[in-house]
Amino acid sequence: MSNQYRTSNSKGLVNKEKIINFTFNGDSYQGYEGDTLASALIANGIHLVGRSFKYHRPRGFLGAGVEEPNAMVQLHEGDRSEPNIMATEVELVEGLKAKSQNCWPSVKFDIGEINNILNRFFPAGFYYKTFMWPKSFWFKVYEPFIRKAAGMGVAPLSPDPDRYEHNYEHCDVLVVGSGPSGLSSALAAAKNGARVILAEDKAHFGGSLLNDDVTIGNMSGREWASDVISQLKNMPNVVVKNRSQVFGYYDHNMTVMFERVSDHLENSSKYTPRQRLHYIRAGEVIVSTGSIERPISFGNNDRPGIFLASAAREYMKVYETLVGKKPIIFTNNDSAYATALEFIKNDIKPIIVDTRDNSDGQLVKEVQEQGINIRFNSGIANTKGHLKIKSATIGTLDNQKENFISLEEVDCDCICMSGGWTPTVHLSSQAGNKLKFNEDIDAFVPDKKRQKETAVGSANGAFTLDQSLAEGFQVGFELSNKFTSNDIKTDTPISNEPDQKPHEKLWCMPLPNGQKPKRFIDFQNDVAVSDVELALREGFRSIEHVKRYTTLGMAGDQGKTSNLNGLQYVSNIEKKIVPEVGHTTFRPPYTPVTIGTIVGREVGNHYLPTRKSPVHTWHEENNAVFVAAGLWVRPRYYPRGTETMNDAVNREAANVRKNVGICDVTTLGKIDIKGPDAPEFLNRVYTNAWLKLPVGKARYGVMLREDGMVFDDGTTSRLSENHFHMTTTTAQAANVLSHLEYYLQVVWPELDVNVLSTTEQWAGVAVAGPKSRELLSKLFPDVDLSNEGLPFMGLVDTKLGDIPARIYRISFSGELAFEVNVESNYGLHLWKKIMDVGSEFGVQPYGTEALSTLRIEMGHVAGPELDGRNIPYDVGLNGMVSQKKDFIGKRSLSKDAFVSEDRQTIVGLVPVDKKSKIPEGSHIVVDDKAPTPIPKLGHVSSSCWSVEYNNPFSIAILKDGKKQIGKQLIAVSPLKDISIPVEVVSSHYVDPKGERVRS
Amino acid sequence: MLEIKCPYCGKRSQNEFSYGGDGNIKRPALGEEISTKDWDDFVYFRDNPRGKHTELWQHVSGCRQWFKASRDTATHEIFSTCKMNEDFNE
Numbered sequence A: 001m002s003n004q005y006r007t008s009n010s011k012g013l014v015n016k017e018k019i020i021n022f023t024f025n026g027d028s029y030q031g032y033e034g035d036t037l038a039s040a041l042i043a044n045g046i047h048l049v050g051r052s053f054k055y056h057r058p059r060g061f062l063g064a065g066v067e068e069p070n071a072m073v074q075l076h077e078g079d080r081s082e083p084n085i086m087a088t089e090v091e092l093v094e095g096l097k098a099k100s101q102n103c104w105p106s107v108k109f110d111i112g113e114i115n116n117i118l119n120r121f122f123p124a125g126f127y128y129k130t131f132m133w134p135k136s137f138w139f140k141v142y143e144p145f146i147r148k149a150a151g152m153g154v155a156p157l158s159p160d161p162d163r164y165e166h167n168y169e170h171c172d173v174l175v176v177g178s179g180p181s182g183l184s185s186a187l188a189a190a191k192n193g194a195r196v197i198l199a200e201d202k203a204h205f206g207g208s209l210l211n212d213d214v215t216i217g218n219m220s221g222r223e224w225a226s227d228v229i230s231q232l233k234n235m236p237n238v239v240v241k242n243r244s245q246v247f248g249y250y251d252h253n254m255t256v257m258f259e260r261v262s263d264h265l266e267n268s269s270k271y272t273p274r275q276r277l278h279y280i281r282a283g284e285v286i287v288s289t290g291s292i293e294r295p296i297s298f299g300n301n302d303r304p305g306i307f308l309a310s311a312a313r314e315y316m317k318v319y320e321t322l323v324g325k326k327p328i329i330f331t332n333n334d335s336a337y338a339t340a341l342e343f344i345k346n347d348i349k350p351i352i353v354d355t356r357d358n359s360d361g362q363l364v365k366e367v368q369e370q371g372i373n374i375r376f377n378s379g380i381a382n383t384k385g386h387l388k389i390k391s392a393t394i395g396t397l398d399n400q401k402e403n404f405i406s407l408e409e410v411d412c413d414c415i416c417m418s419g420g421w422t423p424t425v426h427l428s429s430q431a432g433n434k435l436k437f438n439e440d441i442d443a444f445v446p447d448k449k450r451q452k453e454t455a456v457g458s459a460n461g462a463f464t465l466d467q468s469l470a471e472g473f474q475v476g477f478e479l480s481n482k483f484t485s486n487d488i489k490t491d492t493p494i495s496n497e498p499d500q501k502p503h504e505k506l507w508c509m510p511l512p513n514g515q516k517p518k519r520f521i522d523f524q525n526d527v528a529v530s531d532v533e534l535a536l537r538e539g540f541r542s543i544e545h546v547k548r549y550t551t552l553g554m555a556g557d558q559g560k561t562s563n564l565n566g567l568q569y570v571s572n573i574e575k576k577i578v579p580e581v582g583h584t585t586f587r588p589p590y591t592p593v594t595i596g597t598i599v600g601r602e603v604g605n606h607y608l609p610t611r612k613s614p615v616h617t618w619h620e621e622n623n624a625v626f627v628a629a630g631l632w633v634r635p636r637y638y639p640r641g642t643e644t645m646n647d648a649v650n651r652e653a654a655n656v657r658k659n660v661g662i663c664d665v666t667t668l669g670k671i672d673i674k675g676p677d678a679p680e681f682l683n684r685v686y687t688n689a690w691l692k693l694p695v696g697k698a699r700y701g702v703m704l705r706e707d708g709m710v711f712d713d714g715t716t717s718r719l720s721e722n723h724f725h726m727t728t729t730t731a732q733a734a735n736v737l738s739h740l741e742y743y744l745q746v747v748w749p750e751l752d753v754n755v756l757s758t759t760e761q762w763a764g765v766a767v768a769g770p771k772s773r774e775l776l777s778k779l780f781p782d783v784d785l786s787n788e789g790l791p792f793m794g795l796v797d798t799k800l801g802d803i804p805a806r807i808y809r810i811s812f813s814g815e816l817a818f819e820v821n822v823e824s825n826y827g828l829h830l831w832k833k834i835m836d837v838g839s840e841f842g843v844q845p846y847g848t849e850a851l852s853t854l855r856i857e858m859g860h861v862a863g864p865e866l867d868g869r870n871i872p873y874d875v876g877l878n879g880m881v882s883q884k885k886d887f888i889g890k891r892s893l894s895k896d897a898f899v900s901e902d903r904q905t906i907v908g909l910v911p912v913d914k915k916s917k918i919p920e921g922s923h924i925v926v927d928d929k930a931p932t933p934i935p936k937l938g939h940v941s942s943s944c945w946s947v948e949y950n951n952p953f954s955i956a957i958l959k960d961g962k963k964q965i966g967k968q969l970i971a972v973s974p975l976k977d978i979s980i981p982v983e984v985v986s987s988h989y990v991d992p993k994g995e996r997v998r999s
Numbered sequence B: 001m002l003e004i005k006c007p008y009c010g011k012r013s014q015n016e017f018s019y020g021g022d023g024n025i026k027r028p029a030l031g032e033e034i035s036t037k038d039w040d041d042f043v044y045f046r047d048n049p050r051g052k053h054t055e056l057w058q059h060v061s062g063c064r065q066w067f068k069a070s071r072d073t074a075t076h077e078i079f080s081t082c083k084m085n086e087d088f089n090e
């Protein structure tokens, strides 16, 4: 029999014509379109959903929305499996699969429940006290135990197949929540012409208007809500979003909203995202987030079948679902009587237990008129029923309401409790609002605001419909007036709702004589009244300490139903008023957000942009193995046949030394520098002199930071009197540009210079090797490439066919070499031409590995040496430092430590056995067997296989390096368990006099 | 995420900007004789005030201009921004 717990007379929002099939713990069930997973389960009489976190107690549903602490399930299977989902927030969709979590082997028979029987051994602070010693037990015994016992859902191990999106929005007024105050403020602001976004977490708009029997104007509350929504949807200045939770409020009125776009759809288009994250920068935020009902603490108040009274009403009125057929209503206020009336409407007579001595509120009278006897001055002491509530022990309270006078056991199948209402102040608190305690409602409400945020309606403590609507219309109008000059005020409609009498300040029932059942405050973290008592007995006073010791309010629900009851209990014991006890600060997110939504589309290759040279397709077609260089993708080497990486790199590098090789150097940073003060500017930026560089010449330059450390290097050429072309390393291109802009705009604004990145405008090909001149002479027959025609560090503008090209005589490999630049779009053409013409000279492409080998052999420094920790002296660039002029960072170079003789300097290392490769990052020591810590003399920065000498070679930064040349030391890599005896040599291993580049 | 008003482009989200540190620092003039202590103060030492602070920002993903911002380091309130050659209008 299915759906046996449906209402007979409540008119809800489910579509009984459309049946939806789903499974729970492997069993098949049916619900209706419009159900949540929670309402469909309850309609099928399923209340046992999971096990509690600490004691593994059977748990069911407490609420009907975001406040739900218990009913967490694992949804779906395989790579879409999702843990810790509130069943109350899941819309039922055909084929949905859900199962219980935190139980083994099944939810009905759970081994972990022994924790419940042994619960006197699991008091507050249990983990802190027990798992402290012996230390060695932590990894082997305690941690595995805690993980197994305390685990909740299970995260899937495979990548998320769904698509998520981010969206950025701006509006004048963001309204969060579509209850009476939210709808009225959105309507008032929209009619006044402001750009409005209205966000509602649930599928249906209306908030409390869906659950309360009220009238607004000549309509029911529900009709008025749908009327306002259809008005708003027709206004061009309004965006209305359901299934959208504004969960975070950040600086400068940046709010973040989580939209469930297609979770509720049986079939969604491939291109529809599953969920969406909206960053909304709002001029003003109206917080109309409503309020959440408070539970009451009494013995075994956590059994499946014990609900918040408002949730029971919502299940009836919205989902046409009965939480039970033999209900007990337990309350300290009038609002729960509306739930009683809804039961009565469905021909069910509830038992009503009210802690108060009396009430003559309108709802109470209506219930009494139905002939129902109300048990005033009474409370629930305890309950029975292992997997589902069966009975309650109801008692009469004494005058002080501190003890039960008489007790009576009453059968029931559900309890609907109400301890009054707590305004949902989370967003205001996140916005920096200092809350204040309102003693009329015994709850915190927003007070002094720090940002442009205004709470209205019950989120602001206004619990009557009149107040909510009046505040909404007023605030919506006033705030929208900041953005428009229309000054159109919308009248507040007349509303009608039953009046309510004050609640009683009683949220914790006394214990029944001789019994000590657990009275839970925080259901999700299993914190009971006795845990709070223990914390206070042990001397914890600050609410922040009590919270951490007991974990009260620290679960995923952030204490939505437990914070105030905890505070209230502490204040009762401490004999303080609640505001003196204080409250904790709320943090985003208000409700859980999927990681997929936070990440959005920034996954895989979309995580960062990928930069490719115009020659990239050629590299791909020619078997290049690629490597990431910052955002760039560069060819690392081009293996042939069965070559290993080492084979390929050695072949490529040797071919440069012997014949000619070409390398794609498009990725080098390029900056165009123009202006009458450009030479002077370069003179300040670089350590060497620039004023007299002739037009048509390039020069190598080194730039420092102000602290004297080498920042970057590269060649810069003078194209005309006031026009320079700077190159930077691939890695530092963006930083160098910012650095130049900083000095031009902030430090020396008087210099008339303009800088502009031209990295993307030029494609560059390095042509290196003894046959490079012959090759290029064939490609550029009209250009004199001889040593006289184009000497080292010269440049010439020419044409490749019709294409403008520039040839630089510069070298990174240490060989005779040129670099040809053409406009980016012609890069591939240039590359192919060189390969064609070069075949007779044995041209081969070489990748970044061979490029490194060639420069390491020559002792040329690069990124690993210019790591921000070395001054020019350290890396053999002291000759580049002008003594005649000042430049950025120069003053630092004369500090004592920077002129010390025994500074670390660059050297070469060759393994004594001429075979062992020295891992980069190895430490250099005198004696690797010395007691630790072994004094470290330096480290290996770059390593290669020298193709010139056919043995390994490394560059190292070594203390007092110049004096160590000729000595034997040891390179150690403890992580790889490697010790290699090495001989210290000059870092200029090949062609130390630099004759080749000038040949 | 802060909302910062670039004096050239208008209000933009923080993720278009990069922070440039204390805006009160004046680099010693080129060639100026300066003690090691004064130089170290310039290179390394910065105040870390709680409250109103003059800072530099660069609109890196925009017009690439450096500019000054007067910001409260505790509340993140930005009182004013101005071009490098201007004074705050407050």
Ligand SMILES: [Zn+2]
Residues within 6 Å of the ligand: B006, B007, B008, B009, B010, B059, B062, B063, B064, B065
């Ligand atoms: Zn800008």
